Amino acid sequence: VRLRPDFELPRELEAVHRKAVRLEWFSIVYLASAIAVLAAVLGSSQAMKAAWIEDILSLLPPLAFLVAARYRDRPPNERFPYGYHRSVGVAYLTASAALLAMGGFILYDSAMVLVRFEHPSIGLNELFGQQVWLGWLMIGALLYSGLPPVLLGRAKQRLAAQLHDKVLYADAEMNRADWATAGAAMLGVIGIGAGFWWADAVAAIVISLDIVHDGYGNVRTAVHDLMDRRPTTYDHAKPLPLVDEVEAHLRPLPWVAGAEVRLREEGHVLVGEAYVVPVGSPGDVPRLVERTTRAIEDLDWRLHDVAVVVLPRLDS
């Protein structure tokens, strides 16, 4: 069996990746504390429950990223000759499916609260021997869980762009939207306090719609990635121009009469085939193929294991 060559990030990106790993570890520690703080003041508010579950779910992308970071270094072997890049995609799909399912559950749960006219209550709690309305503590907890992720998300988004990392990008997007969840939950809590029993369930529905939206978008992307859709930029906004760039590199080569390229994404890296029709008497074809393969991989750090295939003509 011929194994795929080992992949290594460029030296300057190794440092960026280490920074991303540190940031994700920090996220997990912070999220765990936010989850604990919210759990302590959960009460019977539906919106609080939704915000709490969203915080728990936002552990998934950092975990997926860290699991992938660990597998990234694993060299291909006899059992997995293509290496472990696809594990990122599997982790990503699992996390997104969980997000979608959970969002759907909260949506149903909150809608039923509304349908059954269930009135949530928030009573008193004791803090340092003083009686405090639990709602104020909830709002404090929501501020703690809602504001820091905005800054975390911004930092992660910068790194995701540099690393061409879609899991990191999905994580950054979820973090950046966290203030909206916390804000909606606060409105729900304040609504209960103001005697508007429906405000809480409405806030929870808004939050769950956001989770469903996140989940749907991510499942879509994860499925498309696993189906080898054409490579896109880290934010899925537009196709990567690399296919054209590789073709543009190949066509002017003296030994090449025609060339077509097909690429797919596996985690960080792009792999695929470059189909080349040689000119009449190209010379030492095996050496030309070897040199061209190396030249393609030098075009961009993301290009990895692009096979140059020599054909008599291009139409199939």
Add this chain to the structure above:
Amino acid sequence: VRAASVLAALVVLTLPLPACQWPRDAEGTLDRVTGGTLRVGLVEAEPWVVLDDDEPGGVEVRLVEELAGRLDTQVEWVPGSESALMEALHVRAVDLVVGGLDSSAPWQDQAALSRHYLTTTTVLAVPAGDGGTTVDDLQGRQVAVEGGTADAERVRTFDVVPVPVADVADADGPVVVDVWRLDDLGLRGLDATVSTSEHVVAVPLGENAWQTTVERFLLTRSGDELGRLLDEEQP
């Protein structure tokens, strides 16, 4: 910038609210009860609610009477089963249910349980003169415990032999008893908690002003006051 402005709007919107009644009721129970009538569901549960005589008695009945006095409210007692009263609370046919309710009661969907105002524990105890006896000494020995209670089975975790009795006050030797009864019965509690109960009352869901009023009243009762009320209920 957008996040900051939304949060600022939130703060500005909520600032004037605490000035008036906060939190507020969804259906205005506190306003209706104050100076009006308070409908209280009673579940018989000694020593919290006692229904032997014409007039109800018990620790929680006394507490409700004191609260009603402060709110200048006429109390209407509604005795019933716990299930029936919780359903009545759900549809707001009563305003409050008392009767030895515990914070672990499974009524979350029908009612709002208050914050617990008192925690009671039952312990293994020996006669006060029985100096030096420890939990280990009781292993394999008979211990009197009120029959038909969960404690009668739970106490087996201390490797003792439970003997069900009608009232542990009549028993000699080791017993399982509420901590608040120790002094009166001349008993010494051992370092062996059999069960713990967090006492709560139930109010209708969504009545935040009413709930916090009841909770504030209960939470500001001193330990002495509750102890005195319990002592009055000693069999």
